[in-house]
Amino acid sequence: MPSFVRHLLLIVAPLIAAFAILPGVYDNHLLLFNFVIFLILAQGVNIIYGFTGYLPFGYVGFFGAGAYGFAIMVMHFQTPAPLAVLVAGVVGVLLGLLLTPLLRLSGAYFAIANLAAALAVLHFVANPALESITKGPYGVALNGTFNPTLAYVGAVIILALTLGIVVFLRNSSFGMALQAVREDAVSAAMAGVNVVKMRVIAWLASALVAGLAGGVFAWYVSVFYPDNVFSNDFSIFAIVFALFGGVATIMGPIVGVLILYGVYNLIGFTTPQYFQLIYGVLIMALVLFLPAGLVSLATRRGWNVP
Amino acid sequence: MSPDAKPILTVNGLVKRFGGFHALDGLSFHVSSGEILGLVGPNGSGKTTAINVISGLYAPDDGTLTYDGASIGGLASHKLVHRGINRTFQIPKPFLSLTVRQNVEVALAYGRVGVAPPKLSDLLEQYHLAEFADRPAADLNSSQQKMLDLVRALATRPRLLLLDELAAGLNPTELDWIAGHIKALAQSGLAIIVVEHLMGFIEQITDRVIVMNAGKEIFEGTLAVAVKVPQVIEVFLGGEHGA
Numbered sequence: 241m242p243s244f245v246r247h248l249l250l251i252v253a254p255l256i257a258a259f260a261i262l263p264g265v266y267d268n269h270l271l272l273f274n275f276v277i278f279l280i281l282a283q284g285v286n287i288i289y290g291f292t293g294y295l296p297f298g299y300v301g302f303f304g305a306g307a308y309g310f311a312i313m314v315m316h317f318q319t320p321a322p323l324a325v326l327v328a329g330v331v332g333v334l335l336g337l338l339l340t341p342l343l344r345l346s347g348a349y350f351a352i353a354n355l356a357a358a359l360a361v362l363h364f365v366a367n368p369a370l371e372s373i374t375k376g377p378y379g380v381a382l383n384g385t386f387n388p389t390l391a392y393v394g395a396v397i398i399l400a401l402t403l404g405i406v407v408f409l410r411n412s413s414f415g416m417a418l419q420a421v422r423e424d425a426v427s428a429a430m431a432g433v434n435v436v437k438m439r440v441i442a443w444l445a446s447a448l449v450a451g452l453a454g455g456v457f458a459w460y461v462s463v464f465y466p467d468n469v470f471s472n473d474f475s476i477f478a479i480v481f482a483l484f485g486g487v488a489t490i491m492g493p494i495v496g497v498l499i500l501y502g503v504y505n506l507i508g509f510t511t512p513q514y515f516q517l518i519y520g521v522l523i524m525a526l527v528l529f530l531p532a533g534l535v536s537l538a539t540r541r542g543w544n545v546p
Numbered sequence: 547m548s549p550d551a552k553p554i555l556t557v558n559g560l561v562k563r564f565g566g567f568h569a570l571d572g573l574s575f576h577v578s579s580g581e582i583l584g585l586v587g588p589n590g591s592g593k594t595t596a597i598n599v600i601s602g603l604y605a606p607d608d609g610t611l612t613y614d615g616a617s618i619g620g621l622a623s624h625k626l627v628h629r630g631i632n633r634t635f636q637i638p639k640p641f642l643s644l645t646v647r648q649n650v651e652v653a654l655a656y657g658r659v660g661v662a663p664p665k666l667s668d669l670l671e672q673y674h675l676a677e678f679a680d681r682p683a684a685d686l687n688s689s690q691q692k693m694l695d696l697v698r699a700l701a702t703r704p705r706l707l708l709l710d711e712l713a714a715g716l717n718p719t720e721l722d723w724i725a726g727h728i729k730a731l732a733q734s735g736l737a738i739i740v741v742e743h744l745m746g747f748i749e750q751i752t753d754r755v756i757v758m759n760a761g762k763e764i765f766e767g768t769l770a771v772a773v774k775v776p777q778v779i780e781v782f783l784g785g786e787h788g789a
Contacts, residue, residue, distance in 0.1 A: 416652050429622070429627070
């Protein structure tokens with residue numbers, strides 16, 4: 241069995257099936273939805289950071305832009321919600337295209353510039369002068385499309401798409417070439433890889449899934465403010481989850497989200513007063529002892545983690 | 547090699563400036579298929595810059611690069627690789643977190659098209675990397691990493707191969723062994739340019755050398771003749787030895 245089929249059957253299919261069934265047996269649908277959103281975002285970070293080495297500290301920019309793309313389509317064009325989610329993905333890609341010059345930067349400079357870009361998009365959207373288009377800082381209310389059940393289904397489909405991209409990257413010479421670019425761009429060029437094109441494709445794929453996630457998030461919550469959908473918590477969480485599990489794998493970000501976001505909610509429910517302490521210590525321990533993520537426990541023993 | 551064979555690469559009046567410094571200042575030479583050309587000269591004479599310009603890392607500021615009848619000055623590296631130019635690096639640059647096998651697989655997948663790729667297992671076997679195939683490249687020592695650089699270059703099916711100090715740091719047995727491999731590659735039809743400080747190694751493998759100083763060639767011919775030319779002696783050893 242080719243490895244990509246095995247990965248689809250043994251990782252993607254069970255995960256998607258689980259999230260398809262869970263709403264029937266577990267009542268906190270918002271929590272399930274948030275899990276799906278963070279799985280998408282963590283894998284989106286994986287695509288750009290894990291495979292190309294660019295740390296997107298302003299990743300939420302695509303998410304927020306997608307959410308507002310959805311809102312504008314629904315408010316001004318009465319677009320059906322599923323179509324508006326697709327537009328949200330397009331908006332993410334367009335913002336990604338606009339930001340491609342950032343790829344000329346590397347390391348911390350890229351991370352900072354990306355953070356600044358996300359803030360710029362936030363303040364652009366939240367500008368009171370654009371009230372007639374975005375509703376500015378006053379937030380949007382999309383009562384007409386409110387349908388959490390369908391939005392949840394949409395989110396699971398986007399998750400499946402995102403995982404499909406990661407499975408492809410993990411099993412193709414394309415994904416391997418991306419990792420080669422991450423390791424050494426000059427050597428990658430000497431292996432015949434078109435470095436700029438590869439980076440841009442990964443960047444846009446990553447922007448696409450975040451834009452789609454933003455769109456489906458807007459559909460699900462239907463009432464939100466710029467500060468909600470551009471909250472940098474999304475970037476930070478997605479990055480931390482991806483890193484916690486281990487990037488450039490399919491499993492890493494999944495494990496990261498399930499454990500870390502699970503713990504996050506567990507503490508939130510049980511001992512909220514110790515929340516920041518426990519969470520902070522957990523992340524510090526990870527950075528100190530497992531900088532390459534949980535999957536490195538296996539890879540350092542020579543096991544291949546899909 | 548036949549001396550009157552049509553050159554695969556002709557370098558004419560190549561200039562590369564870094565700020566006010568002329569790293570290459572009108573360099574001209576040529577190399578033909580099946581030939582091993584040595585590029586020698588003191589440190590800072592522009593040998594590595596020449597390799598970097600030919601392999602597309604830097605665009606030339608002036609002069610022409612003609613490869614296989616077409617001008618290639620300023621083309622991006624990956625396009626040159628697709629046309630059959632490749633190189634190794636003075637300090638090897640493998641993809642450290644990828645396995646040795648994956649390092650080569652990337653080059654096999656993205657190298658020159660239209661040519662049957664060499665067999666990965668044969669390449670690894672020939673350059674003594676087979677036993678490390680599934681280990682990360684970071685585990686290799688520096689001479690093994692140099693071999694990996696070379697194998698990666700070969701995996702792209704080059705017609706012109708630029709070797710930047712491949713021999714530095716190898717022990718005498720390894721030197722003999724790699725010299726045999728380089729000669730065999732030339733016999734199979736590759737044009738090879740070797741930048742090297744080890745004169746014994748240069749003498750052993752090259753058909754012809756270009757001696758460079760201050761960004762241009764000051765001698766062209768065999769190494770045996772070069773060492774008798776006063777100007778060459780002067781740039782290597784200083785003025786008082788030249789007389």
